[in-house]
Amino acid sequence: MNSLRPRLIEWLPAAIIIIFLIVAWEVLVEVLDVQRWLLPPPSVIFVEIFDSLGFLLRHTWVSTTEIALGFSISIVLAVLLASGIIWSRTVERTLYPVIITSQTIPIITLAPLLIIWVGTDIMSKVIVIVLFTFFPIVISLVSGLRSVDQEMVDMLRTLGASPWQTFRKLMIPSSLPSFFAGLKVAAVVSVIGAVIGEWFGSSEGLGWLMKIAGGQFQTARVFAAIVMLSILAMTLFAAVVVVEKWSLRKYPPTATRVIRLGD
Amino acid sequence: MNSAPQINHLNLETINNALLSFLGVGFDYEDASILEDVSLTVDRGEFVALVGPSGCGKSTILNLISGVLEARSGSITASGLSNRADRLGNVSYMQQKDLLLPWRSVAENSRLGLELRGVSNSESSTAVEKLAESFGIADELDSMPWQLSGGMRQRVALLRAVLPDNPVLLLDEPFGALDAITRSSLQQWLLNVLDTSNKAVVLVTHDVDEAILLADRVLVMSSNPGQISAEVKIDLDASPHDASVSTSSEFIELKKHILDLLGDHEVTQ
Helix, strand or coil, X not given: CCCHHHHHHHHHHHHHHHHHHHHHHHHHHHHCCCCCCCCCCHHHHHHHHHHCHXXXXXXXXXXXXXXXXXXXXXXXXXXXXXXXXXXXXXXXXXXXXXXXXXXXXXXXXXXXHHHHHHCCCHHHHHHHHHHHHHHHHHHHHHHHHHCCCHHHHHHHHHCCCCXXXXXXXXXXXXHHHHHHHHHHHHHHHHHHHHHHHHHHXXXXXXXXXXXXXXXXXXXXXXXXXXXXXXXXXXXXXXXXXXXXXXXXXXCCHHHHCCXXXXX | CCCCCCCCCCCHHHHHHCCEEEEEEEEEECCEEEEEEEEEEECCCCEEXXXXXXXCCHHHHHHHHHCCCCCCEEEEEECCECCHHXXXXXXXXXXXXXXXXXXXXXXXXXXXXXXXXXXXXHHHHHHHHHHHCCCCCHHHCCCCHHHCCHHHHHHHHHHHHHCCXXXXXXXXXCCCCCCHHHHHHHHHHHHHHHHCCCCEEEXXXXXXXXXXXXXXXXXXXXCCCEEEEEEEECCCCCXXXXXXXXXXXXXXXXXXXXXXXXXXXXXXX
16 A cells, blocks of 8 residues: 555656646647547547447457467467577578568558458458567567577586476576567557458458548547557557566566666 | 506506596697696595686586586596586586576575486475585575575585585686685585585686695696696695684695796796
């Protein structure tokens, strides 16, 4: 209970800024007499969210399912790829160019092709999400696994560790902090993947909703969908942070401490 | 005995009885010769110190004995194991840095060697608890490494190294990074811990005092390439546990002698 008050004060500047921006938006739209279909004031967006909450939640749920599936597949894929890259130079030489190339193709241009190849069911969206999210996870995981000290490896060898034991007891734990850094990027990007996937071939989900509402100039509804997407992304991010905090609970504070030059 | 390379100061009897024999060993690193025809043997219960200038290959000798590195020439046998890969895991080796895994508690770090051998957690924890008292870490078993002082971390590292109970123990500057007071108290403690262990111990150190205090024999090395240039038997009348031993005249004589031997090579190298 004691720590509640200081924590509220910590968040005060953020709250003030957000409230100020919302109020400024509301006032400016009124004062400048901006058309509702061009830019609705926050009050109208809140009313829209409130009125069609069930409808919004149903589409949010669709997007959440796609993201959960895509994100999980990405993690498994990234762990396999990163392990292979670390394990053998040949695997690294073979896989790295393919992985990099997959990221140079604009995924937006791939989305319509995916509809043709796999149809409009959930898989087309899941594939787009995987293409967006596996890359930051692989890169962060590889650099985490590479951060291991040769002296530590030798120490484990003198204790009789097999390569597999060294991987499990040293390399995986060493790579966790940067693995979570990659997961946080992927968590946020996965929401973009879902919107793009739905934009090109879907009949439900928040991305589809934005496209349809935008075409009908239901601008308040577009904003309502954006609000839901932001909440979804922040929740996902927060979930990763919770798992990270738990997984790294035994690590020295230096692994999680942030150096701030400003304070 | 096969036709071994020239072994200067050793005879066949000592070689056959030794727990650790390191005969005519050469080692190269990137075309540079690091060790050339280096030989030493260590008996059960004997403590040998290697002193020499930086870069003379002292630590390389330990890496070769433990099996981390492969020798170019010569033969190495520790506890009857002459194959490099077989020695890995069967020679206790405490490196210069403590190299504790930061995400493991003191107890979990200490039992790592047993864990890698497939000993169950409950069994290895019991083994750790049994020795924790004499290692002075009984109250710290649940602490994390980052909560410990440098001296405590070294104790944990040594416990981790000796717990698999291998007959050969290698120590690479175990107290090099510690302040003088902590170092001398840990030296006394190490003598006590090893007093009854009957291990063959090889200590690498920069510190001539430490070598005289702890070892039965001091091997002086020269560099470029690394070779053993002299052997000094340590036979002090005073007990090494005696606080005043390092100011006794015989101690100072020995120290002078060893420093002279080291100094010669500094000049001629």
